[in-house]
Amino acid sequence: MRVLAVDDEGPALDDLVFLLRADPRIADVDGARDGAAALRALDRALAADRPYDAVFLDVRMPGIDGIVLGRLLAQFADPPRLVYVTAHEEHAVQAFEMRAADYLLKPVRPERLAETVRRITDDTAPAPPDPEPLPVELSGVTRFVHPADVHYVEARGDYARLHTASGAHLVRIPLSVLEERWPSLVRIHRSHLVAVPHISELRLDAGRCTVVVAGVELPVSRRHQRELRDLLLRRPRP
Numbered sequence: 001m002r003v004l005a006v007d008d009e010g011p012a013l014d015d016l017v018f019l020l021r022a023d024p025r026i027a028d029v030d031g032a033r034d035g036a037a038a039l040r041a042l043d044r045a046l047a048a049d050r051p052y053d054a055v056f057l058d059v060r061m062p063g064i065d066g067i068v069l070g071r072l073l074a075q076f077a078d079p080p081r082l083v084y085v086t087a088h089e090e091h092a093v094q095a096f097e098m099r100a101a102d103y104l105l106k107p108v109r110p111e112r113l114a115e116t117v118r119r120i121t122d123d124t125a126p127a128p129p130d131p132e133p134l135p136v137e138l139s140g141v142t143r144f145v146h147p148a149d150v151h152y153v154e155a156r157g158d159y160a161r162l163h164t165a166s167g168a169h170l171v172r173i174p175l176s177v178l179e180e181r182w183p184s185l186v187r188i189h190r191s192h193l194v195a196v197p198h199i200s201e202l203r204l205d206a207g208r209c210t211v212v213v214a215g216v217e218l219p220v221s222r223r224h225q226r227e228l229r230d231l232l233l234r235r236p237r238p
Contacts, residue, residue, distance in 0.1 A: 001054065001117075001121055002026075002028045003029050003030075003053065003054050004030050004031075004032060004041055004042065004045075004052045004055045004080075005017050005029060005055075005056045005085075006031075006033075006035070006057035006061070008034050008061040008062060012058070012106065013033065014031075016031075016085060017031050019108060020056070025117055025121050026117065035064025035065065038057065038064075038069060039069070042055075042073075051078070053080055053081065054080050054081040054082070054083060054120050055069075056083045056084075056085050056104075057069060057082070057085065058084075058085055058086055059084055059086040059088060060086065060088065066091075067098075070082050070098045070100065074098060074099075081101040082095075082098065083102045083120070084102070084104065085106060086105065087105065087106040101120045102116040103230070131184070132181070133146045133147075134171055136162070136169040136171055145162055145164060147195070148184070149164045150162050150164055150182075151163050151165070151194070151195055151213050152193065152195065152198070152214070152218060153185060153193040153194075154191055154192055155174075155190070155191040155192070158173075158174055159171065160175050160178050175187075175193060187224060188211065188219075188228055189218065189219050189220060189221045189224065190221065194213050194218065195213070196228075200212050200213070202229070202232060203217070
C-alpha cells in the first residue's frame, strides 16, 4: 500500500511517517507539509500511474486545510482512503459526512494506527452468519422479527422494545442478552441499542452526543461515543 501523510507541523509529520513506515503492510510513505504540497504529490503519483491508496491528514492547516482537501479528494475518479489525524475531536462529524475511513486523535498510539491500517487494507472479511429472528406475539399471531428489520431497541426492565418500520414489539429478553444475540445492534447507552445503517444524523452539542434513528433522537453515553463514531466512519461508501 502507498500512503501520503499530510501535516503542517514538522515533528508531528515525522512521527506519523515513522509509524507508517514501520508497518509491513505499507510499501511507500511520502510526506507533505500543507494541502498544496499534498495536491502536487497526488498529481505526480497519478501521472506516474502510482496513485496513493490512502491519505493521512491533519485538519487544521494553513491554506488548504484538511476538510477542504478531503472534499477535493472525494471528487477523484478513484479516491484514496481518507484518514484524519488531529488533536481536535470536534471535526469528527465532518469526517463522518465525507466517509473518512478513520479519525485518529493525537498523539497517535502505534496500536491504534495499526488497527486503522488493518481496516483500510482488509475490507474483504467474510460476513458472520445471520442471527436467528425473535418471535413476537401480535393479536394472537406469532410473527418473527429479524435484526435487519430493527431500527433501535430500548430497555424496559427485563423486556426490550423493538422498534421497526411496522411498529414496536415488546419481547421478554434483557438488553444485554439481545446485544449478544444480535451483534449487528450497537449499544449507545445503557438503555438503547441501535442499528448503525439506520442512523441518519450524529449530533454534538456542548459535549452532549445524540443520534437520530428513524426520526427519533436518542442519547449516546460518553463511554460509547468514540466506538460509535468509529463505526460510523467505517460504514461502507454508498
